[in-house]
Structures are given as C-alpha cells and as structure tokens.
Amino acid sequence: MKAALWGLLHMAALVSFPVAIGFGVQAVVDGSGGRLALAGGLIAGLTALTALGDTMLHRAAITNWITAAARVQQLLARKAVELGSTLTRRVAAGEVVAVSTGDVEKIGWFVEALSRFTAAAITTVGVCVALIIYQPALGMVVALGVPALALAVFPLLPRATRRADEQREKAGRATELASDTVAGLRVLRGIGGEELFLDRYRRASQEVRTAAVRSARMWALIAAVQVALPGLLMIGVVWYGATLAREGQISVGELVTVYSAVTFLLFPLRNFEEIAMAYSFSRPSARRAARVLGLRRSSYGAEGSGAGTAADGPDGEKFGGDLYDPASGMLAPAGQLTAVVCGDPDLAGRLADRLGGHAPDDDEDNKGKAGGGAAEAEPGRTPSALLGGVRLDEVPLAAARRAVLVQDKDPVLLSGTLAELLDVPRSGAVTVTEALEAAQCGDVLDALAQASVDGSGAADPLHARITERGRSLSGGQRQRLALARSLVTDPEVLVLDEPTSAVDSHTEARIAQGLRQLRTGRTTVVFTSSPLLLDRADRVVFVRDGKAAAAGLHRELLGTEYAYRAVVTREPDEPAEPAEADLDTDHDANGHGAKGHDATGPRAAGRIGKIGESA
Structure with a gap:
C-alpha cells in the first residue's frame, strides 16, 4: 500500500507536466509574462514532487521485493527442516535449488511491479477521464486507444509463458546435473568419467541457451508491439489534433496539452508490459514454490492430531516402546x-524415512491396508510407523524428532569447528568424548589437528575447522564424524542408514562394538549388509520386496534364508527351498560354513520367527 501511494504521487506529478507545458505555451502565444512565470513555477514544483515520489517509490518497491523473496525463502527453509532428507527424494535437488533462488526472485519481482502497476493504472484512468472533460474530441481518441494498447500484448502472453517455462525447466535440469557432477567429481575422476559428464552438461547448457533465445525473441516481439502501437496512437492524435486546430475548434495550447499528455502516458504504459512479464514469469514460479511448500512430512493425518497420546501431552512427557512399520x-x-x-538401497532409504515419521506420498512400494493389528492406511496411502503404538505422523514434529533420529546414508557436515558440529540438542547422557570414541574418530581428530592452519586445532582438536561438507576429509572420516554427531544426541530411537559403508573392516568391527556398548538399553536400528554389524545385532530383520520376510540372529538367517545369504555374502541367489545337506551346515559371522554344529537344526529353526509372528 505504501509503495502504491508513493507511486501514485510520482505518476500524478509526472502526467501533470502537460498541463503546465500547455499553460506555458499558451502564455507565450498570448504574450503574458505573469502566466509564463506561473507555468515555470508549476513545472519546478512538479519536478520536485516527481523526484520525491520516484525516490520513495523505488525504496518501498524494492523493500517489498526483498521482503517477499525473503519470506518465501524462509518458508522453504522451514519446509526443508521439516522434511529433512526426504525432501530431495520427493523433489529433485536441482528443482529445490531453482525454487529457492530464481523462483523466489521472480515472485518478488511480481510483488515489486504490482505496486507500480497499480499506480500506473489509476493514473492512466484519471488522465483519460481528464482529457475527455478537457477536450472531448481528442480525449475520446486517447481513451479508446490506451486500453487497446494495454491489451494488445495479451494474445502473445501464453506463448511467451510456455517458452519461459521451457527455459526454466531446462535450466533446472542443467543445475541438477551440475550439482550431481560436482558432488561426485572425485569418483568421476577416479573412473575417468568427468569428460562424459562434461559433455552431458555442455548439451544441457546449449539446450538452456536455445530455450533462452526462443523466449527472448517472444519478449522482444512484445516489446516491439509496445513501442509500435503507442507510436501509431501518437501519430493519430497529432494528425487529428492538427486538423481540429486548423479548423479553429481547439487552441494551440490545448493541442500541446493533449499531445504532451499522450506522450507522458507512454511512461505508465510501460508498467503494463512489465506486469505482464512479471506475471508470466512469477505464476509458474509461485506454482512450483507452492508445490514444494505443500509437501507434508506424512501422507495422511493432520499435524498435531491424535490428542491424548503421551507424545503431545500438556507436560511434553516422552513416549517410547517398540518401533513398528506397518507397511x-x-x-x-x-x-x-x-x-x-x-537388497534395494532406495527401498531401505524410504523405510528409514518412514521410521523417522515421514511417509512420502510417492512411495509406491507399500500401499494398501496395514497389517499386524496396526492402524489401517487409507487406500493408496502409506501407513505411518508406530513408536509404542503411537503413530509418528500424528505427533508434533518436534516430539517425533526428539524420539527418533534418522541419519541419512549421505549425511552432510556443515563448515565450522568440530565443537560446533557436535553442538546439537542432546540429552547429556552421552559426552562428546564417548561419542567420538564409539565412532572411532581418533585418526580423524589427528587429521584435523594437523590440517589446522591457525594452530588452534593442535591444542584442542575440537577447535579444528571442518571445510564445507567436509571435503578435506575422506568418505570414511566424514561418515564417522556424522555417526559421532548422531550418537551424542542420545535419542530414544536411533536409525542409521549404512553408517559404516565407507570404512575398513577393522574400524567397522570396533564401531560395531562401540555402538552396541554406547546404545545399551536404547532402541537402535541399523540398515546394513555388513556381517560385522549384523553379528553384533540382537535381532536381524530381512526385508525383501518391501516386506519383512524373516527375523532372527545373523548366523541363523545365513543357514535358513538363501535370499538373505545372497545379499549379505554377495553370492548368487539360490532356490527358496534349502537342500537337505545344507541343514547341517553352520555359518559364522562372515558366512563361512563349518560342519559339526547344530545352529541350523530344528532347535535353531525354532528360534527363528517370521516378522508377522513377532509383531
């Protein structure tokens, strides 16, 4: 509103110049010095008002632009925090980057242009009405011609919008390809694939350039129309006005006034073209931003519903129990x-997300009704995981995250000191030293201390700085620091997705022992196929085709579930029915057979329960 008022002052002062100019011309024709001085003073006053209005309009409009863009970015940041790692599984990373950068700028542009367009529209209507009253003959020509000029570009807008959308989509794909290439540059160099990805990016970049040129051509045509049509209107007004002046129906001053008014009207008309461009660009941008902001952490269930559960009680008491995924x-x-x-890493990632209280709408692996006596899912919906019988999508997000922490397969390390990295909300029961020892981060601390530039890390490794995303560290070192960060929080339930995939077997064995000791009495779920971790687990669940096929101890499942053994030992899958001779074979944690043991006999089979029976 403030910008529109300042814009109205600016436009009104600007289009009032023709009155002062016509008054001055007529004073010269009549030879009146006093009226000429009055016209000069009027022009000086209008100049001051125009400068003041333009300055304040620019300030208010840019403030609106920045405020609108910043608020949308804040909403997007809150949505990213709410969804966590599931965001990039439901929306491409390049799409998220494009929405949070280019799209918010276009939305802010429309908000900024709207105030100036409002002032220009009011001013244009006012000038047309004033011209009809002042000089009906010429005023009617202007009043009919100006709306035609404003609406002339509308037939061209749909095609321009489609071309702009095409350019935006290609730019999003190119951005996603570039981010993926940069993230995997070390691997690409190792296998010699950087040239392949570089060629792919070149082609994507050329597609963006071609789409941008096609879009620019359309907008150039719209700009040409906005220049040509006002010129034709100006020629018509001058010709008709000169005819009326020769016939003595209007004075020279009146002709100059009308001509000047039409000339100054071309300035507000530019705002019509700008608002059309801003609307065409910002509408799809707003639609994409709304699609991201419309994502929910669960596929159904209202946020904050399920009143009466322990999780959202008035005292904020904790809740816990068995963690169960009905899907x-x-x-x-x-x-x-x-x-x-x-066996499917993508399926494992989606299952880990559900255990953290996120049930993506596009999860096609598990649909339909929930079993095991749990709450039933709506048709075509993914049921939420339950913690102690409480659906995680029915409790407030903060309560769900206090109860369950999910560490993604590729955790991100933010830049800063190691102390800042580990300064996360935690219960206090686990110290930083204990978490670092359990995650086997001793050599990581030494590497950070040696790489410390200012020497602060040598005295205290916690003051050593970590580069962005931990790029100066190896994959295994980054993985262990991320594990230590998760352990220090000491959540009621900790879900780890492949936490040791990048470390060697000796370190992995020590991590397995440290994890088991530090998490004693706490619920811990580890997605892994490592025999070293599996052998330390109290319970192993084998998930096949989206369903839990069997549960038991690692050594027991090796002897009875051939599909499980194929995943863990990387052996070819064997027939579902075991051979008679295999029933007398025991396996150690690494899958090596040994005769003379009864681990796979009838007594062992009795200890193995299907997950449906356990649930």
Missing part, C-alpha cells in the same frame, strides 16, 4: 540393536 511389517523391539538387511 513392511518390520519390528524393532525397544532397547535392542536391530539390524535391517534390504
């Missing part, structure tokens, strides 16, 4: 270390 039938008993083996 797959996976059960993690409270206080135990449960390992989950899943």
Whole structure:
C-alpha cells in the first residue's frame, strides 16, 4: 500500500507536466509574462514532487521485493527442516535449488511491479477521464486507444509463458546435473568419467541457451508491439489534433496539452508490459514454490492430531516402546540393536524415512491396508510407523524428532569447528568424548589437528575447522564424524542408514562394538549388509520386496534364508527351498560354513520367527 501511494504521487506529478507545458505555451502565444512565470513555477514544483515520489517509490518497491523473496525463502527453509532428507527424494535437488533462488526472485519481482502497476493504472484512468472533460474530441481518441494498447500484448502472453517455462525447466535440469557432477567429481575422476559428464552438461547448457533465445525473441516481439502501437496512437492524435486546430475548434495550447499528455502516458504504459512479464514469469514460479511448500512430512493425518497420546501431552512427557512399520511389517523391539538387511538401497532409504515419521506420498512400494493389528492406511496411502503404538505422523514434529533420529546414508557436515558440529540438542547422557570414541574418530581428530592452519586445532582438536561438507576429509572420516554427531544426541530411537559403508573392516568391527556398548538399553536400528554389524545385532530383520520376510540372529538367517545369504555374502541367489545337506551346515559371522554344529537344526529353526509372528 505504501509503495502504491508513493507511486501514485510520482505518476500524478509526472502526467501533470502537460498541463503546465500547455499553460506555458499558451502564455507565450498570448504574450503574458505573469502566466509564463506561473507555468515555470508549476513545472519546478512538479519536478520536485516527481523526484520525491520516484525516490520513495523505488525504496518501498524494492523493500517489498526483498521482503517477499525473503519470506518465501524462509518458508522453504522451514519446509526443508521439516522434511529433512526426504525432501530431495520427493523433489529433485536441482528443482529445490531453482525454487529457492530464481523462483523466489521472480515472485518478488511480481510483488515489486504490482505496486507500480497499480499506480500506473489509476493514473492512466484519471488522465483519460481528464482529457475527455478537457477536450472531448481528442480525449475520446486517447481513451479508446490506451486500453487497446494495454491489451494488445495479451494474445502473445501464453506463448511467451510456455517458452519461459521451457527455459526454466531446462535450466533446472542443467543445475541438477551440475550439482550431481560436482558432488561426485572425485569418483568421476577416479573412473575417468568427468569428460562424459562434461559433455552431458555442455548439451544441457546449449539446450538452456536455445530455450533462452526462443523466449527472448517472444519478449522482444512484445516489446516491439509496445513501442509500435503507442507510436501509431501518437501519430493519430497529432494528425487529428492538427486538423481540429486548423479548423479553429481547439487552441494551440490545448493541442500541446493533449499531445504532451499522450506522450507522458507512454511512461505508465510501460508498467503494463512489465506486469505482464512479471506475471508470466512469477505464476509458474509461485506454482512450483507452492508445490514444494505443500509437501507434508506424512501422507495422511493432520499435524498435531491424535490428542491424548503421551507424545503431545500438556507436560511434553516422552513416549517410547517398540518401533513398528506397518507397511513392511518390520519390528524393532525397544532397547535392542536391530539390524535391517534390504537388497534395494532406495527401498531401505524410504523405510528409514518412514521410521523417522515421514511417509512420502510417492512411495509406491507399500500401499494398501496395514497389517499386524496396526492402524489401517487409507487406500493408496502409506501407513505411518508406530513408536509404542503411537503413530509418528500424528505427533508434533518436534516430539517425533526428539524420539527418533534418522541419519541419512549421505549425511552432510556443515563448515565450522568440530565443537560446533557436535553442538546439537542432546540429552547429556552421552559426552562428546564417548561419542567420538564409539565412532572411532581418533585418526580423524589427528587429521584435523594437523590440517589446522591457525594452530588452534593442535591444542584442542575440537577447535579444528571442518571445510564445507567436509571435503578435506575422506568418505570414511566424514561418515564417522556424522555417526559421532548422531550418537551424542542420545535419542530414544536411533536409525542409521549404512553408517559404516565407507570404512575398513577393522574400524567397522570396533564401531560395531562401540555402538552396541554406547546404545545399551536404547532402541537402535541399523540398515546394513555388513556381517560385522549384523553379528553384533540382537535381532536381524530381512526385508525383501518391501516386506519383512524373516527375523532372527545373523548366523541363523545365513543357514535358513538363501535370499538373505545372497545379499549379505554377495553370492548368487539360490532356490527358496534349502537342500537337505545344507541343514547341517553352520555359518559364522562372515558366512563361512563349518560342519559339526547344530545352529541350523530344528532347535535353531525354532528360534527363528517370521516378522508377522513377532509383531
């Protein structure tokens, strides 16, 4: 509103110049010095008002632009925090970057242009009405011609919008390709694939350039129309006005006034073209931003519903118990270390997200009704995981995240000191030293201390700085620091997705021992296929085709579940029915057979329960 008022002052002062100019011309024709001086003073006053209005309009409009863009970015940041790692699984990373950068700028541009367009529209209507009253004959020509000029570009806008959308989509794909290439540059160099990805980016970049040129051509045509049509209107007004002046129907001053008014009207008309461009660009941008902001952490269930549960009680008391996923039938008993083996990494990632209270709408692997006596899912919806019988999508997000922490397969390390990295909300039961020792970060601390430029890391490794995303560290070192960050929070339930995939076997064995000791009495779920971790687990759940196929101890499943053994030992999958001779074969943690043991006999089979029975 403030910008529109300042814009109205600016436009009104600007289009009032023709009155002062016509008054001065007529004073010269009549030879009146006093009226000429009055016209000069009027022009000086209008100049001051125009400068003041333009300055304040620019300030208010730019403030609106920045405020609108910043608020949308804040909403996007809150949505990213709410969804966590599931955001990039439901929306491409390049799309998120494009929305949070280019799209918010276009939305802010429309907000900024709207105030100036409002002032220009009011001023244009006012001038047309004033011209009709002042000089009906010429005023009617102007009043009919100006709306035609303003509406002339509308037939061209749909095609211009489509071309702008095409350019935006291609730019988003190029951005996503570039980010993926930069993230995997080390691997690409190792296998000699950087040239392949560089060629792909070149082609994507050329497609963006071609689309941008096609879009620019259309907008150039619109700009040409906005120049040509006002010129034709100006020629018509001058010709008709000169005819009326020769016939003595209007004075020279009146002709100059009308001509000047039409000339100054061309300035407000430029705002019509700008608002059309801003609307065409910002509408799809707003639609994309709304699509991201419309994502929910769960597929159904209102936020904050489920009143009466312990999680959202008035005192904020904690809740806990067994962690159960109705969609797959996976059960993690409270206080135990449960390992989950899943042959499909993507499916494992979606299952980990559900255990953290996120149930993506596009999860096609698990649909339909929930089993095991749990709450039923709506048709076509993914059921939420339950913690102690409480659906995680029915409790407030903060309560769900205090209860369950999910560490993604590729955790991100922010730049800063190690102390800042580990300065996260935590219970206080686990110290930083204990977490670092359990995650086997001793050599990581030494590497950070040696790489410290200012020497602060040598005295205290916690003051050593970590580069952005930990790029100066190896993959295994980054993984262990991320694990230490998760352990120090000491959540009621900790879900780890492949936490040791980048470390060697000796370190992995020590991490498995440290994890088991530090998380004693706490519920821990580890998605892994490492025999070293599986052998330390209290319970192993084998998930196949989106469903929990079997549960038991690692050594037992090696002898009875051939599909499980194929995933863990990387052997070819064997027939579902075991051979008679295999029933007398025991396996150690690494999958090596040994005769003379009864681990796979009838007594062992009795200890193995299907997940449906366990649930």
